[in-house]
Amino acid sequence: MEWIKVFSPATIGNIGPGFDVLGLAVGGWGDVIEARKIDSGILISEIEPEHDLPTDPNENTAGIAAREVLKLLSLNGGVELKIKKGLPSGSGLGSSAASAAAAAFATNHLYGEKLSKADLILPATKAEEYVSGGFFADNTAPCLLGGATLTRSKLPFDVTKIGHIDNLRIILVTPDVIVLTREAREMLPDTVSLDGFINNMANSCLISAAFAKNDYDLFARSVNDVVIEPIRAQLIPGYAEVKENALKAGADGVAISGSGPTLFAITNHTNSRPFLIEDAMVRTFKKYGIGSRSIITEIDSVGTRLID
Numbered sequence: 001m002e003w004i005k006v007f008s009p010a011t012i013g014n015i016g017p018g019f020d021v022l023g024l025a026v027g028g029w030g031d032v033i034e035a036r037k038i039d040s041g042i043l044i045s046e047i048e049p050e051h052d053l054p055t056d057p058n059e060n061t062a063g064i065a066a067r068e069v070l071k072l073l074s075l076n077g078g079v080e081l082k083i084k085k086g087l088p089s090g091s092g093l094g095s096s097a098a099s100a101a102a103a104a105f106a107t108n109h110l111y112g113e114k115l116s117k118a119d120l121i122l123p124a125t126k127a128e129e130y131v132s133g134g135f136f137a138d139n140t141a142p143c144l145l146g147g148a149t150l151t152r153s154k155l156p157f158d159v160t161k162i163g164h165i166d167n168l169r170i171i172l173v174t175p176d177v178i179v180l181t182r183e184a185r186e187m188l189p190d191t192v193s194l195d196g197f198i199n200n201m202a203n204s205c206l207i208s209a210a211f212a213k214n215d216y217d218l219f220a221r222s223v224n225d226v227v228i229e230p231i232r233a234q235l236i237p238g239y240a241e242v243k244e245n246a247l248k249a250g251a252d253g254v255a256i257s258g259s260g261p262t263l264f265a266i267t268n269h270t271n272s273r274p275f276l277i278e279d280a281m282v283r284t285f286k287k288y289g290i291g292s293r294s295i296i297t298e299i300d301s302v303g304t305r306l307i308d
């Protein structure tokens, strides 16, 4: 049977203060899944490059998402998946969500596209839940839909796209440190201070407004997480200095992407030297003996899609 190829972008989820709520798809990096129909069951026949991810479809987010989509479609057919990981696991770039979204999209496409992209968010999020220990759609939703999304991953479940910021340029730096989402969630406290809550709520609401109004400056003033970031920063060696140096090099804001260790810095298109920010961040990690990979990129407005 014929193979199809699907790309799913990296995501920043959470965007700064919007813990489990605000997510953003970013261009350049992502996972690719090749898929074809088989008579029954889910088969993961390949994971590249060599990875420690399970090929058991019940333990892999791609396999679980494909299974959930087949269940939704009430079909007896199956699907074979070849996963090409562009996003390292434990990087804070929505790696498990990207594989889940791509597999959900591919399965739906192979079986007649009866579901919309929005319908695929729940199956992909269930898959993400299996590996992360939490039910949150701030990676799966932007990954599938593209752009920035707001999600309430509680009942009633809600997802909405929130506009675009044309002037936004994003610098992603992923240090060679693994942070497992499950562990980065377990370290969070059960309660937070009222002051922290008010701060993060204000910043999250204003980020939503910034996307709705296409207002880069409002976004830049609001990318500040005073609740989660100070705790998770402990997992990223050199974090405070990397952030300080990025700001000195011209970034208008810096925060942890998802549960880390990737950091994202922001600047706008008026800044003709975004590479200075990237360089400052990479070099500071190096000072701590940590290599990293980096990219200067923008919003991915399309989300999960078929490719040639």
Ligand code: HSE
Pocket: 013, 014, 019, 020, 021, 092, 094, 136, 138, 139, 181, 184, 185, 258, 259
């Ligand atoms: N919102 C989740 C977290 C995303 O920050 O734990 C993890 O990728």
